[in-house]
Amino acid sequence: MKIKWLVCFFVVVLLLQACGNKDYKPRDLVSETDVCKVCNMSIVHEEYAGQIALSNGDYEMFDDLGCLIEYMKNLNKKDIGKTFIKDEGRENWINVETASFVYDKDIWTPMSYGVIAFESKDVAQQYIVNEGKGKLLSYADLDTFEWGVHH
Template sequence: MKKKIWLAGAMATSLLLSACGDKSFEARDINPATDICKICNMSVAAEKYAAQVALANGDYETFDDIGCLMEYYTKTDKKQIGEAFVKDFSGDTWVNVETAIYVSDKEISTPMSYGVIAFKTKEEAQQFIDSEGKGKVITFDEVKAMDWSGHA
């Protein structure tokens, strides 16, 4: 009898601990017909510039430009953010904002003219720079340090 009670207690504890663990967040598909940028209220029509935040409460915020994402990201309590994603400019995949490789240049055309795009790998970012003849590879820390206010 004691063994059954102990086993039931161990299972209950295991379930409680797993419920309290880190929640995993995933990017969701963008719907250009209904997704509106949280900052500038424009439709998220050009996905290669899109970004999104999966909030800790399960909601999502979408953005039409990395600059709009960063305006939101830098002003929001990080406890509210589950995970943030940017669209890989050279493909169809979502990349975590912290691991993405960025290319910045005032000459790069983006929906809100912030001039920053994201790539999954440094090689893809360098290929873009080589083929377009403009841009500089920057890290997420450099992206965070940029002045994003009042641009849109």
């Protein structure tokens, strides 16, 4: 009887450890069914898409970085596993919390937030130089940022 309880105890401990060490990865977009959680628009321009992997295993999808950030403001931090956004001009997903961002009122995004994401600060700064416009932002800046037409 003791062995049975001991085995059950170890199984429970292993299951609890597995729950605490989730490896959050971005999921592929499903253009036929994915809609933005905030504005309910279809995600037509996938190059601007964002997503949140929630700690419960669910995913929420967004058509614009601004929608993703607005949604995050209403979540408890413990409910967020990881957040992802598409890297400007590339197909890959990057971590929102480590990305660098560029804002300009004339940068087109699906919901007119005008903020685009880059994997590194250097690439974001190079974009500003090449385009001759834009303001460099960090993830911390997004919390208090006045989102153009949306503030």
